[in-house]
Amino acid sequence: MQLQSGRHFKEQKVVSVARKDQVYTILRQAIISSQLAPGEAIRKEVIAAQLGVSRTPISDAINRLADEGLVEIYPQTGTFVARLLLDKIETAQFVRAALETAAIRRAAQQSTPEIIARMRQNLEQQKIAADRQDFEQFYELDEALHDMISDSTGLVGLREITSRERSQIDRARRLLLHYETRMSETLIEHEAIISAIADKDPERAAKTMEAHISQMSKMLLHLRDKRPELFGN
Amino acid sequence: MQLQSGRHFKEQKVVSVARKDQVYTILRQAIISSQLAPGEAIRKEVIAAQLGVSRTPISDAINRLADEGLVEIYPQTGTFVARLLLDKIETAQFVRAALETAAIRRAAQQSTPEIIARMRQNLEQQKIAADRQDFEQFYELDEALHDMISDSTGLVGLREITSRERSQIDRARRLLLHYETRMSETLIEHEAIISAIADKDPERAAKTMEAHISQMSKMLLHLRDKRPELFGN
DNA sequence: GCTTTGTATGTAACATGTTAGATGCTATCT
DNA sequence: AGATAGCATCTAACATGTTACATACAAAGC
Numbered sequence: 001m002q003l004q005s006g007r008h009f010k011e012q013k014v015v016s017v018a019r020k021d022q023v024y025t026i027l028r029q030a031i032i033s034s035q036l037a038p039g040e041a042i043r044k045e046v047i048a049a050q051l052g053v054s055r056t057p058i059s060d061a062i063n064r065l066a067d068e069g070l071v072e073i074y075p076q077t078g079t080f081v082a083r084l085l086l087d088k089i090e091t092a093q094f095v096r097a098a099l100e101t102a103a104i105r106r107a108a109q110q111s112t113p114e115i116i117a118r119m120r121q122n123l124e125q126q127k128i129a130a131d132r133q134d135f136e137q138f139y140e141l142d143e144a145l146h147d148m149i150s151d152s153t154g155l156v157g158l159r160e161i162t163s164r165e166r167s168q169i170d171r172a173r174r175l176l177l178h179y180e181t182r183m184s185e186t187l188i189e190h191e192a193i194i195s196a197i198a199d200k201d202p203e204r205a206a207k208t209m210e211a212h213i214s215q216m217s218k219m220l221l222h223l224r225d226k227r228p229e230l231f232g233n
Numbered sequence: 234m235q236l237q238s239g240r241h242f243k244e245q246k247v248v249s250v251a252r253k254d255q256v257y258t259i260l261r262q263a264i265i266s267s268q269l270a271p272g273e274a275i276r277k278e279v280i281a282a283q284l285g286v287s288r289t290p291i292s293d294a295i296n297r298l299a300d301e302g303l304v305e306i307y308p309q310t311g312t313f314v315a316r317l318l319l320d321k322i323e324t325a326q327f328v329r330a331a332l333e334t335a336a337i338r339r340a341a342q343q344s345t346p347e348i349i350a351r352m353r354q355n356l357e358q359q360k361i362a363a364d365r366q367d368f369e370q371f372y373e374l375d376e377a378l379h380d381m382i383s384d385s386t387g388l389v390g391l392r393e394i395t396s397r398e399r400s401q402i403d404r405a406r407r408l409l410l411h412y413e414t415r416m417s418e419t420l421i422e423h424e425a426i427i428s429a430i431a432d433k434d435p436e437r438a439a440k441t442m443e444a445h446i447s448q449m450s451k452m453l454l455h456l457r458d459k460r461p462e463l464f465g466n
Numbered sequence: 467g468c469t470t471t472g473t474a475t476g477t478a479a480c481a482t483g484t485t486a487g488a489t490g491c492t493a494t495c496t
Numbered sequence: 497a498g499a500t501a502g503c504a505t506c507t508a509a510c511a512t513g514t515t516a517c518a519t520a521c522a523a524a525g526c
Contacts, residue, residue: 076478
């Protein structure tokens with residue numbers, strides 16, 4: 001099939017503030033924070049009315065969330081917040097471990113003392129948040145630290161990719177926080193990672209990461225027993 | 234903002250054959266095969282007419298392609314096939330290397346003799362395609378081999394993720410094929426990877442992968458000299 | 467009671483109309 | 497001539513109407 005030909009474009013970059021992007025951000029946040037619970041129906045018209053827009057930007061945002069695995073669309077039936085699937089979470093953990101280990105490996109070679117300093121500063125703040133039992137703050141700092149690791153590779157767009165692939169895990173972690181706080185343990189793991197970067201010893205960081213992941217898998221099994229309605233399969 | 238609450242869903246999986254998915258597949262294929270050249274304008278109405286559907290499924294497909302980095306949307310202006318960006322390709326190579334190295338590491342532990350046999354069979358076919366100088370066939374087999382590696386991890390959905398993240402690279406490789414065939418070299422690299430899996434030596438495979446990537450980066454610089462219109466930056 | 471069939475309902479998918487804004491061209495002024 | 501302002505044009509974004517289909521439920525048959 002011949003598809004067309006003709007005009008070409010020049011240059012420029014636009015920062016999109018389209019409604020569909022705002023809706024995407026709002027819904028994504030609502031899902032990851034479990035304000036919208038796994039399995040819950042999403043009624044486009046209701047959301048549209050609540051946000052004061054038409055169905056179109058809602059549908060666009062939801063399609064993107066479906067690609068990301070955060071919602072399930074059943075044609076002609078309904079759209080639902082995706083339930084947790086241990087299989088998919090396992091895959092996400094694998095992807096995350098692969099990407100972050102590689103990022104750390106690279107960061108360990110390239111990271112400047114300045115970046116290390118900023119990471120240590122983040123860790124200090126995490127300590128404060130942990131002492132206060134401030135989940136939200138702790139969680140935000142945790143995300144920021146991971147973003148720093150992505151950014152410290154110097155690779156354009158890597159942060160967006162890792163962030164996207166982490167969304168399943170982020171949601172699971174938030175749910176786990178309500179049941180069992182592992183902030184102090186997480187803090188120790190983070191310190192190990194930063195030390196590894198500073199010492200340029202990525203293998204140690206990889207080991208820590210694996211331990212962290214297997215720990216989380218165990219906790220997810222507990223969560224499934226307590227809250228089976230959150231899970232698919 | 235309160236977002237709603239209410240009905241829940243039960244079970245089931247639907248195979249989507251929606252028009253937007255068909256359009257997505259057609260356009261993606263057209264872009265990766267360079268039937269639609271980098272920088273070329275995509276006129277939704279023209280595509281819609283050619284495919285005999287309305288603008289809606291075209292827009293849906295294009296939004297997805299934009300997320301994937303294969304098209305650039307300039308609001309109120311136009312939509313264009315993404316030009317090649319060395320920065321983004323470098324990131325994609327990093328991601329690919331990270332994921333496939335990790336996959337091979339895991340595959341090396343889990344792969345059955347049967348899977349190894351199928352991979353070797355694929356290699357034989359690649360040899361035949363290379364002898365015939367059959368780019369298309371060679372390329373398809375190459376993709377199939379990479380998919381086998383993803384699948385051999387046993388991780389649900391990993392193939393889709395790697396495939397998505399590889400799309401930038403796939404497109405670049407196809408363009409390179411027109412200028413310089415590296416089929417015999419690629420074949421040797423593939424053989425090294427399979428041997429590594431069979432020998433359970435992932436480190437060797439990782440080294441091969443890195444060599445392969447740096448080789449490709451060099452070729453991309455040549456391509457940019459010869460065909461600067463394909464590149465952004 | 468249990469299964470089956472028909473029907474009503476609700477939704478995503480799709481079609482199409484409208485709007486706002488970006489670009490490019492042209493006419494005007496200096 | 498070169499810059500500028502106004503205007504025509506084109507497009508993505510958005511709104512809204514329509515359709516086809518999956519599900520649920522109720523009625524009918526066994």
